[in-house]
Amino acid sequence: MLSQSTVAAIVALAFAMALAGCKPPANDHRADSAGVALPEVGIVTLRPQAVVMTAELPGRVVASQTAQVRPQVSGIVQQRLFKEGSEVAEGASLYQIDAAPYKAAYDSAVAALQKAEAAVPSAQAKSERYQSLVKQSAVSKQDFDDSVAALAQAKAEVATAKAAVETARINLDYTTIKAPIGGRTDRSSLTPGALVTAGQAALLTTIRTLDPIFVDVIQSSTNMLNLRQAIDSGRLKVSGPHVAVKLKLENGAIYPLAGQLEFSEANVSTTTGTVTLRAVFPNPQRLLLPGMYARAVVEEGVAPDSFLVPQRAVTRNVKGEAIAAFLDKDGKAGERVLSVIRSVGNNWLIGAGVREGDRVVVEGTQYVRPGQKAIGAEVVIDDTTGEVLGRLPPQRRAARPRAEP
Structure with missing residues (x-):
């Protein structure tokens, strides 16, 4: 059985060892001068950059491009020549209108042109003959003038007939309705057998x-x-x-x-x-x-040369001003009012309040107050989500600063 003096010595030794274990080493920066562990926070060091x-x-x-397809001549639609909803090239045939009456009109115009052209040589020869005879006073001046007018009229009738042929040809071409532009067609608003009229309000389709x-x-x-x-x-x-x-x-x-x-x-x-x-x-x-x-x-x-501060680091004070926590070179925390221009992804573009090399606290701001010291650990922010990559260990994040007196 130990004596009372021996027990007292053992207790004193244990107490001394406990005190020795609680005292931090001189070079341990994770505790303050009183031996209380400092909180560890995540920081980002600001650097100027070109911001898009x-x-x-x-x-x-x-x-x-959008084209509304309408008929330019009247008639019965005989065929739809495209598949609804398909791609068509510019100039592709879309509908075929009955061309028989327009083909007949074209043939008639061609015949009228031939008739008009046939009258020109006779009028030409008569005018030339009268021109020589009038000089000999063999015909009157009036007869010569009439021959000149007849030639001009014959030539005008040829021009009129040519225009009629061109009009008939255009109308005949219009019986095949073609795509004015290339693109995708909508559904057709009619089926073969429908009667259409020139310039009607109803669309045939849209491209x-x-x-x-x-x-x-x-x-x-x-x-x-x-x-x-x-x-x-x-x-x-x-x-x-x-x-x-x-x-x-x-x-x-x-x-x-x-x-x-x-x-x-x-x-x-x-x-x-x-x-x-x-x-x-x-x-x-x-x-x-x-x-x-x-x-x-x-x-x-x-x-x-702009500065981006992660949005997770910025809060608002009672005045509504944007503020953020920073660590100085000695690890002492402080707050600054920032001039925010606009958001860029998950960051704020800052107009004033920061400078190169500032260490802004992005994680663990609840563990420090202005004037307190903390340990800053550099972290990386995911630009797409704004989350911290490589978070601090849970036991370090759970550290609490000592209470202020």
Whole structure:
């Protein structure tokens, strides 16, 4: 059995060892001067970069060309020469109207032309003969004038007959209704045996050119003014003469082929305060169809030497100002008010309040308050989701700072 003095010595030794184990080494930066563990937070070091500025605008897909097919002559439709919903080339035959009456009219016009042409040689010879005889006073001046007029009339009748032949030929050609443009056809509004009239209001079918195809998008006049002012001031540089455009489809998928901005309307809508922009896209697979809703991602320009701060690092104070937590070179936390220009993906484009080399806290901001020290661990942010890649270990994230006195 141990004596009382021995037990006391053992207790004193154990207490001394416990104190020795709690005291941090002189070079351990994970504890403060009082020996309390410092919280570890995720940080991102800010560097200036060229930021591509884009705007996501709503729009509708529009066919690059649209033609409404109507008959130009009257008659009975004998055949439909195309498959509904198929692609047709420019000039392809679509419908055949009964051509018999127009062929007869053409033949009649040709015969009338031949008759008119046959009268010209006789009138020509008579006029030339009278011209020599009038000089000899063998015929009167009046007879000579009549022969000249008869020749002119014969030639005019030939010209009239030629015009009638051309009109008859055109009408005969119109009995075969052809595609004015190349593209995809709609359904046919009639079947063979139907009677059509020239210039009727009812359409036979519609043809739409789908490759290339247009996307009409709208932009507010305010954003347009801000964009132009940014370009004029040098804050935004336009990259090249052609503005690149990407397309986000109705189901959220990105259209695989890039387009470019074609033009901008020269007027602002008085009812909506918006300007219409038109982008053109290749559409070889006919994936884009007229009437589809889409969102166009328009590349507005490049902002040089700019700073991006992850959105997860920025909060709002009671005044509504954007603030973020930073660690200085000594690891002491602080807050700053930031001037936010706009969002770029999952980041904020900052106009003022940051500088190169700043370490912004993106994870664990709830563990530090201004004036407290913390350990900063560099992390990587996924630009597509805004999430932290390679999170801190759970036991370190669970660390808590010591309470302020």
